[in-house]
Amino acid sequence: MRPILILTKNLVIEQELQQRLQHLNYEVFCSVELFDRLRISEYDQKEQKEWLDQFLANYQVVIISETISDNEIQAILPNLRSEERILLRKLGAHPSAKEEEQIRALGLNDWITADQSIDVLREQLSEKLVTLPREEPNIVVLYSGQAKSGDIDNLKNNLSNRELTVLDCLIQAQGEVVSREALCTHLWNEAPNNSHLSQASVLIKRIKMKLEIAGYDPELLKTIWGRGYLLAKSNLSNSFSVQAR
The missing domain is CATH 3.40.50.2300 (Response regulator)
Known part of the structure; x- marks a missing residue:
């Protein structure tokens, strides 16, 4: 590091x-x-x-x-x-x-x-640093030729059920900010705790990476510090229908 x-x-x-x-x-x-x-x-x-x-x-x-x-x-x-x-x-x-x-x-x-x-500083730096090029550029090379419009099937196939649930929650918000607490409640059906909040941050980072791998702009998914997460309205929101596998 x-x-x-x-x-x-x-x-x-x-x-x-x-x-x-x-x-x-x-x-x-x-x-x-x-x-x-x-x-x-x-x-x-x-x-x-x-x-x-x-x-x-x-x-x-x-x-x-x-x-x-x-x-x-x-x-x-x-x-x-x-x-x-x-x-x-x-x-x-x-x-x-x-x-x-x-x-x-x-x-x-x-x-x-x-x-x-x-806590906020840790999560903010972690969120930003994950976007930097890795020393092993395998993923970048493999997907560098993908269309900028994104590959919806590739994205769905690479997301876990929990990541699908996160993305579904953000899509349903229709471009509005979803608080970290609300997202955790949606995921675990109980009051959020520190463990849930930390896991949610990790899920957001993984989704951003998988968006990029599938040819989407990872900045579609934004962390609004002090408020929560936001998925910008896009073709992704229009074409994505979540069905848990």
Whole structure:
């Protein structure tokens, strides 16, 4: 597991987040100097590009502190973007819908807040990291030629009964968010507990991977942090009829 990098202007305020990430067994490097190197002139960036690329290749996640402005993020993003790296915006509070749009428009993958619990942080990172390319690219190569419209039979055949039940619940919501608690109640017909909540998160990750394998956009299935899960309306919703095997 590659480490996590926090870019900031103030090391002190990142200590709490750094400790929580370390509690989750992530190796964390927090740097002001690297941020300064990334924001230098375009000419100097070219001079250091090889070094920067080699250094950044060590990190699977880059968290950009709330001490860094949106304009500064735009300036450093060209050196940060990679299909093998997740970019997260750290915020002081939960963003509004408009602020979420701005984060996406910047080219970042997602956001976290300074006061996020360890449980939420763990699940959010796990959800994002599963989308990164694996060291063994067998699945990607095998299905790279599939149609973007998706193969419904392939998807149905690869989903377990419990995964089918999850997908059915999300389809019935018709594009609305389904809370984690409601999903667990739908799955186990009883009040949710920590074990059920954890299993539900794993099921969501597996479904996202199987969507991609079957030729669908895995981002059809979204985790709405603090609220639950959402399946976007699509041809998948229209053509999918769940029949437990």
